[in-house]
Amino acid sequence: MNPDTLEIIRMLFPLIAVIMLFAVGGWVLTTWMRIKNGYPLDGAWGQAIYPRKDEESVERIKLLSQENAQLRAELGSVKDRLANVERIVTDGGTLLSHEIDRLRTASN
Known part of the structure; x- marks a missing residue:
């Protein structure tokens, strides 16, 4: 070379x-x-x-999918509750008082 x-x-x-x-x-x-x-x-x-792919893996995937669905449902309910709390906090005091009075009269 x-x-x-x-x-x-x-x-x-x-x-x-x-x-x-x-x-x-x-x-x-x-x-x-x-x-x-x-x-x-x-x-x-x-x-x-x-x-x-074995039976244990398939079963584990099913359990994780079920847990995921449960957590998503719980997250949805937490979001709804948070929206209510935000509405209560941001609404004026008079609107909240009127709504509480209305609910009291409706329950009696």
Whole structure:
């Protein structure tokens, strides 16, 4: 080989090594994050490797979905209550007094 070519290769080798190191490190980091967060990994031909579908996973997903629905319903009721509290706080004192009196007379 030509000495100039060898010199160019010797100068470019650290740059190429750093680029390859970042590429491999990024792949490792991405794979670790996918495993940590439960995303499926892809095999060499695109088939899913992890997580496998088993009865425990399906049951866990169902329970989490039910809990999510319950929490959403509770959040809706909390929003309604907060809206009432905001209305009471922002309304003038006379409007609140009139409404309380009206409710008292209606209950009697």
